[in-house]
Amino acid sequence: KIEYYLGPSLMEPDHRVETNRKGFCSRHFELLYNRKSNALGLALILSTHLAVQAEALKKAFPRAAASPAGGKLTKLLQGGRNRNGNEAGVLTQSLTQLESRCCVCESxxxxxxxxxxxxxxxxxxxxxxxxxxxxxxxxxxxxxxxxxxxxxxxxxxxxxxxxxxxxxxxxxxxxxxxxxxxxxxxxxxxxxxxxxxxxxxxxxxxxxxxxxxxxxxxxxx
Incomplete structure (x- = not known):
C-alpha cells in the first residue's frame, strides 16, 4: 500500500482527491517518509493535502484567516471567546476528523x-x-x-x-x-x-x- 501511494496513485485524480481530503496517520506518514523512494511524490501529496486542510480551516474561521498575526485563531483554540460560539466547534471537529482519517488505514x-x-x-x-x-x-x-x-x-x-x-x-x-x-x-x-x-x-x-x-x-x- 505504501508503494502504491508513492507510485501509481499520484497520477490518478480520484486518489489525489482522497489523499487531499484524508491524509495519513502519523504511522503511515512515517513509513512514507522513511521509504525514501519518491521524495517528489511525497512532496506533491503534502503540498495539495496541506492546501486543502488549510483552506477548510480558513472557511471555518475566516476572521483569523484575514489577520496576518493569526492571534485570534490561537486564542480561540485555547478557549478564548469569539463572536460565534459555533466556530470553535467547527474547527475542533475538523481537526479531530482529520486526526482520525488515514487513506492507508481505511483501505x-x-x-x-x-x-x-x-x-x-x-x-x-x-x-x-x-x-x-x-x-x-x-x-x-x-x-x-x-x-x-x-x-x-x-x-x-x-x-x-x-x-x-x-x-x-x-x-x-x-x-x-x-x-x-x-x-x-x-x-x-x-x-x-x-x-x-x-x-x-x-x-x-x-x-x-x-x-x-x-x-x-x-x-x-
Missing part, C-alpha cells in the same frame, strides 16, 4: 472487512475450514475484536454462539500458552535457571507485544 480496514466476510462464509459452508481455523494460534487482541464483531454481523443464532465459543476457547488456550512463555522468559533471569533450556521463550517479548497490540514494527534482530 486496510476495508480489506480486512472483506477477509472477515470470507472467514464467516467458509465457516458456514465448509466443515473442513472450521477444523483448519481452530488449529491456529488465535488472534492478536485488536483482530480478535474485529472477528467477534463480525460474528454478530455475519452469523446468527446457535451458529454465532458456537463460533464465539470455539474462537474464545482457542484464544484462551493460546493466551495461556504465551503467558507461560513470557513468564519463563522472566524466570530465565534467575540465576537458578541459567542453564535451563529457553524452550519457546527466547522471542516471547516481541510475540507477547504483537499478541496484545497487533502488528508492530519491532526490531527483532
Amino acid at each position: 486496510l480496514a476495508y480489506t480486512m472487512s472483506r477477509y472477515t466476510e470470507v472467514i464467516f462464509h467458509l465457516w458456514h459452508t465448509e466443515p473442513d475450514f472450521q477444523k483448519l481455523y481452530l488449529s491456529k494460534k488465535g488472534f492478536c487482541l485488536p483482530h480478535l475484536n474485529v472477528i467477534l464483531s463480525g460474528a454478530a454481523k455475519h452469523l446468527s443464532g446457535k451458529e454465532a454462539d458456537d463460533f464465539m465459543q470455539s474462537t474464545m476457547e482457542m484464544q484462551f488456550a493460546n493466551l495461556d500458552r504465551i503467558q507461560q512463555e513470557i513468564d519463563w522468559f522472566t524466570q530465565k533471569f534467575d540465576y537458578r535457571n541459567k542453564d535451563a533450556p529457553w524452550g519457546n521463550s527466547k522471542d516471547a517479548v516481541s510475540r507477547t507485544i504483537r499478541k496484545i497490540a497487533g502488528p508492530c514494527r519491532l526490531d527483532d534482530k
Whole structure:
C-alpha cells in the first residue's frame, strides 16, 4: 500500500482527491517518509493535502484567516471567546476528523472487512475450514475484536454462539500458552535457571507485544 501511494496513485485524480481530503496517520506518514523512494511524490501529496486542510480551516474561521498575526485563531483554540460560539466547534471537529482519517488505514480496514466476510462464509459452508481455523494460534487482541464483531454481523443464532465459543476457547488456550512463555522468559533471569533450556521463550517479548497490540514494527534482530 505504501508503494502504491508513492507510485501509481499520484497520477490518478480520484486518489489525489482522497489523499487531499484524508491524509495519513502519523504511522503511515512515517513509513512514507522513511521509504525514501519518491521524495517528489511525497512532496506533491503534502503540498495539495496541506492546501486543502488549510483552506477548510480558513472557511471555518475566516476572521483569523484575514489577520496576518493569526492571534485570534490561537486564542480561540485555547478557549478564548469569539463572536460565534459555533466556530470553535467547527474547527475542533475538523481537526479531530482529520486526526482520525488515514487513506492507508481505511483501505486496510476495508480489506480486512472483506477477509472477515470470507472467514464467516467458509465457516458456514465448509466443515473442513472450521477444523483448519481452530488449529491456529488465535488472534492478536485488536483482530480478535474485529472477528467477534463480525460474528454478530455475519452469523446468527446457535451458529454465532458456537463460533464465539470455539474462537474464545482457542484464544484462551493460546493466551495461556504465551503467558507461560513470557513468564519463563522472566524466570530465565534467575540465576537458578541459567542453564535451563529457553524452550519457546527466547522471542516471547516481541510475540507477547504483537499478541496484545497487533502488528508492530519491532526490531527483532
